[in-house]
Amino acid sequence: MTDVRWVVFFTLLSLLASSVTASDDRGKNNTKGIGYDGRSLIINGKRELLFSGSIHYTRSTPDMWPELIQKAKRGGLNVIQTYVFWNIHEPVKGEFNFEGQYDLVKFIKLIQDHKMYATLRVGPFIQAEWNHGGLPYWLREVPNITFRSDNEPFKYHMKNYVTMIIDKMKAEKLFASQGGPIILSQIENEYNTIQLAFRKSGDSYVQWAGNLALDLNTGVPWVMCKQVDAPGPVINTCNGRHCGDTFVGPNKPDKPSLWTENWTAQFRVFGDPPSQRAAEDIAFSTARFFSKNGTLTNYYMYHGGTNFGRTSAHFVTTRYYDEAPLDEFGLPREPKYSHLRDLHRALNLGKRALLWGTPSVEKFSEATEFRVYEGSGSCAAFLANNATNKAQNVTFRGISYYLPPKSISILPDCKTVVYNTQTIVSQHNARTFVKSEVANEKLASNWEMTNEIIPNFDQLPNKAKNPLELFGLTKDTTDYAFYATSINLGWRDLPMKQDTAPVLMVASLGHSLLAFVNGEYVGCGHGSHIDKSFVFQRPINLKPGVNSIVILGGLVGLPDSGVYMEKRFAGPRSVEILGLNTGTLDLTNNHWGHQVGLEGERIRVYSEEGLNKMKWRKLEDKRPALSWFKTTFDAPEGDKSVAIRMNTMGKGMIWINGKSIGRYWVSYLSPLGEPTQSEYHVPRSFLKPTDNLMVVLEEEEGGKPEEIQIELVDRDTICSYITDIHPPPVQAWEHKNKQLRPRLGAPKPVAGLHCPTHKVITEVQFASYGDPTGFCGAYLVGNCTVPATKEVVEKHCLGKNSCEVPYEKELLTQKQDPCPDVTKNLAIQVKCDYKK
Numbered sequence: 001m002t003d004v005r006w007v008v009f010f011t012l013l014s015l016l017a018s019s020v021t022a023s024d025d026r027g028k029n030n031t032k033g034i035g036y037d038g039r040s041l042i043i044n045g046k047r048e049l050l051f052s053g054s055i056h057y058t059r060s061t062p063d064m065w066p067e068l069i070q071k072a073k074r075g076g077l078n079v080i081q082t083y084v085f086w087n088i089h090e091p092v093k094g095e096f097n098f099e100g101q102y103d104l105v106k107f108i109k110l111i112q113d114h115k116m117y118a119t120l121r122v123g124p125f126i127q128a129e130w131n132h133g134g135l136p137y138w139l140r141e142v143p144n145i146t147f148r149s150d151n152e153p154f155k156y157h158m159k160n161y162v163t164m165i166i167d168k169m170k171a172e173k174l175f176a177s178q179g180g181p182i183i184l185s186q187i188e189n190e191y192n193t194i195q196l197a198f199r200k201s202g203d204s205y206v207q208w209a210g211n212l213a214l215d216l217n218t219g220v221p222w223v224m225c226k227q228v229d230a231p232g233p234v235i236n237t238c239n240g241r242h243c244g245d246t247f248v249g250p251n252k253p254d255k256p257s258l259w260t261e262n263w264t265a266q267f268r269v270f271g272d273p274p275s276q277r278a279a280e281d282i283a284f285s286t287a288r289f290f291s292k293n294g295t296l297t298n299y300y301m302y303h304g305g306t307n308f309g310r311t312s313a314h315f316v317t318t319r320y321y322d323e324a325p326l327d328e329f330g331l332p333r334e335p336k337y338s339h340l341r342d343l344h345r346a347l348n349l350g351k352r353a354l355l356w357g358t359p360s361v362e363k364f365s366e367a368t369e370f371r372v373y374e375g376s377g378s379c380a381a382f383l384a385n386n387a388t389n390k391a392q393n394v395t396f397r398g399i400s401y402y403l404p405p406k407s408i409s410i411l412p413d414c415k416t417v418v419y420n421t422q423t424i425v426s427q428h429n430a431r432t433f434v435k436s437e438v439a440n441e442k443l444a445s446n447w448e449m450t451n452e453i454i455p456n457f458d459q460l461p462n463k464a465k466n467p468l469e470l471f472g473l474t475k476d477t478t479d480y481a482f483y484a485t486s487i488n489l490g491w492r493d494l495p496m497k498q499d500t501a502p503v504l505m506v507a508s509l510g511h512s513l514l515a516f517v518n519g520e521y522v523g524c525g526h527g528s529h530i531d532k533s534f535v536f537q538r539p540i541n542l543k544p545g546v547n548s549i550v551i552l553g554g555l556v557g558l559p560d561s562g563v564y565m566e567k568r569f570a571g572p573r574s575v576e577i578l579g580l581n582t583g584t585l586d587l588t589n590n591h592w593g594h595q596v597g598l599e600g601e602r603i604r605v606y607s608e609e610g611l612n613k614m615k616w617r618k619l620e621d622k623r624p625a626l627s628w629f630k631t632t633f634d635a636p637e638g639d640k641s642v643a644i645r646m647n648t649m650g651k652g653m654i655w656i657n658g659k660s661i662g663r664y665w666v667s668y669l670s671p672l673g674e675p676t677q678s679e680y681h682v683p684r685s686f687l688k689p690t691d692n693l694m695v696v697l698e699e700e701e702g703g704k705p706e707e708i709q710i711e712l713v714d715r716d717t718i719c720s721y722i723t724d725i726h727p728p729p730v731q732a733w734e735h736k737n738k739q740l741r742p743r744l745g746a747p748k749p750v751a752g753l754h755c756p757t758h759k760v761i762t763e764v765q766f767a768s769y770g771d772p773t774g775f776c777g778a779y780l781v782g783n784c785t786v787p788a789t790k791e792v793v794e795k796h797c798l799g800k801n802s803c804e805v806p807y808e809k810e811l812l813t814q815k816q817d818p819c820p821d822v823t824k825n826l827a828i829q830v831k832c833d834y835k836k
Contacts, residue, residue: 033177034184034220036235038254040295040355041221043117043176043183047355049295051344052079052119053302054261056128057107058088059320060305060330062100063685065107068303068330069114075325075337076344079183080111081119081260081298083126084165087136087476088311098168101308108174112181119260119298120169121186122213124161129267129316130307132558133565137476140566147566148191150201150208159212162187166216177219186260187213190226190239197563203229210234225260239263239300241277244288257293261300262286264336265323268677269315269529270556273670276323279336280407283343283421287408290347291371291382293359299340304328306681309660310479313560314511315529317677318662328681329641331431331715334776338426342730346419349412349735350380364394368403372414377738379414402725413740418730425729427753428719430777433643433679436636439710443633443694447705448616450605452598452626454516456548457484460593467592470509470553470571478597479653479663483551483572485590491544493582501539503578504549509533510570512554512651514625514699515540518547521625521701524651526554526668532570540577549575549587552626554699556663598697600628606655606695619706629696629705635687641713642687643679648707650700656686657693667700679711716759716832719766719776720751722807723825749807753797755832760801762836766829767793769812771822779827784819786812793828799835 033044040047053072060068072080088102098104111118125148126134139145145153166185174180188209195202206224210231213222223235228251230236238247239261250257264282266275286297301321306328312318322328325337332338347354350373357373357380364370367387373380385392385403392403396411403409407422460482462468467483474481495501504515504522510532515522517540525536553571575587604610605628616630636642644654650667653660661682666675696705728747733740755761766772767790771782792812797803807826809817 033175036221036254036256038250038256039293040256041183041258047295048078049290049347049351049354050079050117050297051077051347052081052296052298053077053325054081054298054300055303056082056301056305057104058085058102058311059307060303061683061685062103062106064330064683065110066114068326069110069116071326071330071332071337072302073114073116074341075302075332076341076348077116077302079117079119079296079298081121081300082107083121083128083130083134084123085126085130086124086134086161087132089165090136090161093136093138096164105168105172105174108169108181109172112174116181117176117183118174118181119184119186120182121189122162122165123186123189124158125189127189127561129313129320129560131311131313131560132476133313133560135565137558140471145566146564148188148194148205149198150205155205155208158209162212163216166218170218175218175220182218183220184223185213185218185220186223186225187234188224188227191224192226192228193561194563207231223258223260241281242285242288244285244292244294247289256295257289259289259294259297262297264299264301264325265321267321268317268319270317270665270668270676271315271528271670272317272676273672279339279424280422282336283339284406284408286340286343287347287382287410287421288384290354291384291408295355299325302326303330306662306683308662310476310557310663312557312663314532314555314557316557316560318664318680319677327431329643329713331641331713332429333431334429334715334718335424335426339424342419342426343410343421345730346410346412349418349730349733349740350378350410352376352738353378353380353412364396365392368392368394370394370396374414381411381414383409383411404725412733412735416733416740417727418733418740420727423726425722425726425749425752428721428776429715430717430719431713431715432717433645433711433713436642436710436712439633439636439642441634443631443708443710444706446631446633447619448630449619449623449705450614450616450628451624452600452628454519454550454626455482455484455593455595456550457486457591457593460484460595462594462596463591464594465589465591467551467553467572467575467588468594469569470555471558471569473553473571473594474555474596476558478601479555480596480598480601481553481571482593482595483553484593484595485549485575485587487547487549487577487585487587487590489542489544489547489580493580494542494544495579495581500579502542502580503537504540505576505578506536506551506572507533507574508536508553508570508572511556513572514552514554516548516550516552516625517541518543524625524700537578542577551575552699556665598626600697604658606660606693606697607658608693611693623698623702625699625701627698627703629698629703631694631705632691633694633710634690635684635692636710636712638712639684642682642684643711643713644682644694645679645709645711647675647678648704649696649698650703652697652699654680655693655695656682657688659686661686679713682710714756716756717765717777717829718753718755718832719779719827719829720753720805721776721825721827722749722751724823726807750804751807751826751828752802752804753828753830754802758801758834759832760799760835761797761803761830762799762833763831764790764794764797764828765831766827769826770819770824772825772827774827776829779829784822784824786814786817786824788812788814788816789826793830797830
């Protein structure tokens with residue numbers, strides 16, 4: 001940076017500092033607990049490298065929390081990050097819920113029990129693909145409110161809520177300054193994305209929010225993500241996929257570079273194709289961030305989780321971030337989980353240099369660069385190849401190194417490669433869904449059905465001239481509301497020709513609808529995550545006399561982002577009948593009756609108490625729209641995760657023993673012609689040993705509940721793929737007496753395999769030393785394979801919980817190589833199970 005640019009840089013920083021109304025000492029340094037400087041957070045007087053993962057207590061169950069935290073720790077994390085969900089904790093103004101699945105204090109204490117740190121993202125706006133961005137619905141109805149702006153009604157309620165949460169944490173002594181695990185807190189969330197819409201009101205709101213947080217005196221730093229004008233000592237942080245390249249840095253030189261959301265995949269909405277992010281790409285971006293003075297990354301999400309009930313935002317699937325290192329069921333997704341674990345270990349091997357060394361950069365070529373931290377008797381280097389399609393051979397300090405395309409090699413001693421982001425040494429696995437014999441034994445034969453009675457105008461008490469707006473009508477208590485009107489037609493109004501029919505046209509602001517004419521189902525329509533609005537048009541049968549027109553308006557979650565969320569609308573906007581002899585008939589102002597929710601919801605037909613309040617019958621061939629189905633089943637055998645496969649249904653919701661496991665929507669196909677989500681998670685804690693009640697609300701016509709299947713979920717198929725360029729596993733190295741040393745003997749490449757806890761390798765399903773193709777779960781023998789490979793693997797691995805097969809030509813060929821001229825790789829696939 002030239003002298004002139006330095007002047008400009010520090011001038012800008014001075015201008016930012018001059019706009020701060022808070023004291024710059026608040027929240028910055030705390031000798032007892034947490035402080036920071038321009039390199040890192042300082043915990044109990046020590047700089048730290050922090051590897052964090054988002055695990056949301058609301059998206060899992062309390063019985064899952066200990067194992068999720070344990071797995072995160074085994075994955076090399078030392079911090080757990082979570083949002084705090086206002087609309088869960090205060091669904092009704094002044095009425096609070098911190099019980100069961102929403103026991104925030106218990107969750108934070110569990111983190112502490114595992115000797116890990118916590119980051120508390122208080123918000124109160126959180127987005128998070130969560131219903132209404134975490135804001136309670138009742139907030140919309142506060143007079144003269146404007147969300148997230150310098151607006152007195154909003155600030156009043158925000159201050160009360162944030163203060164209540166902080167006081168709750170203080171009372172339990174959960175901040176690090178009190179000896180607790182919370183080392184960071186966050187106020188607001190990505191406000192910079194809407195700040196310009198509010199102009200000066202947005203700028204003043206940022207300062208107000210930051211100062212509100214600082215004045216709460218937690219004794220730990222506060223952060224604002226993606227907020228370049230974070231006030232005073234509040235740290236501005238980065239969110240995104242590539243913060244090593246996109247983050248402009250902290251707004252003051254004495255603040256550290258922190259990455260609060262390192263996206264491990266992409267959330268999915270109904271209608272989406274699969275979303276993935278390769279482990280290699282995450283590892284590259286993370287290594288790059290740490291090579292550029294970063295000292296904290298948080299994987300968002302680390303555990304995918306489930307949007308139970310109606311908690312997902314508009315059109316977001318019930319399964320959340322399933323591509324995370326721990327999938328929806330909490331199972332490690334390999335190689336993502338272990339490849340990142342190895343990255344954390346590699347970075348920790350260079351920890352002293354990264355935290356205390358002086359950084360420097362050397363360009364080797366247009367595509368390659370070396371970033372070095374050196375000082376205090378330590379040295380660590382990052383050798384980066386930024387070319388996406390071409391490997392590079394480089395020379396660093398007199399030693400030659402091979403860099404695969406788009407990769408970074410980490411040298412904790414500036415000499416030894418212990419990790420490369422593109423070269424996965426850790427194992428792979430494949431997820432399988434297997435039909436449960438026990439649970440399905442009586443499931444199919446026990447189904448019964450009933451259906452909602454479609455009301456008419458006279459039966460609905462809530463009358464209005466126009467169809468009422470759907471968010472305001474339902475008030476986030478249900479996804480559904482009936483709209484009914486009636487029209488009196490003479491025979492001359494109706495089309496005379498037999499090949500023509502009137503058409504019902506409904507312009508809707510979203511999200512979905514069902515239409516009924518004279519009690520008969522006409523059809524359904526819906527918008528999308530991108531465009532909630534849609535126009536529904538269907539031919540209808542009308543008769544002389546009074547005709548009933550009924551619309552069931554449907555929601556798929558409230559909005560979770562953007563400006564003026566309190567002014568978003570949904571539901572029927574106009575209703576017309578086309579094709580009458582008398583022309584188009586506009587029913588919009590025809591007077592409408594309304595009913596909030598379904599009768600089955602009102603009587604809680606999905607619970608044991610409400611079950612007998614409706615008349616059930618055996619399954620019939622005709623299954624009208626808005627049908628309820630019920631059955632019973634016994635808990636699946638074993639202790640594997642449980643899912644329900646819903647491929648034969650349309651759209652609706654599922655309850656198990658009275659608890660909603662979320663919305664399903666398998667009739668909304670992705671561009672690939674497949675449902676976005678077919679399997680739905682049932683936590684084991686929701687189940688009894690026998691006679692579990694399953695109730696399904698099916699909105700659409702048809703559906704085959706008798707073909708619903710309960711499945712067991714595992715990742716017991718594990719694999720390894722090793723080539724000549726793979727380094728030894730990073731676990732082969734340790735720092736001892738300030739030097740990088742091998743743990744045991746000379747480190748060598750190995751194919752490492754590790755079964756889940758208490759399981760052993762019971763079968764070697766595939767083993768080829770040659771040129772195999774495919775991927776874990778679907779390997780194929782190529783043109784060359786050494787026959788002895790499987791026998792070698794079996795000898796090393798069968799009956800063991802974990803094993804290592806040395807990547808040695810002499811061992812793998814057993815001196816019988818049928819294709820000596822072929823460059824070889826080693827692919828192994830094994831099955832894990834309980835020891836027989």
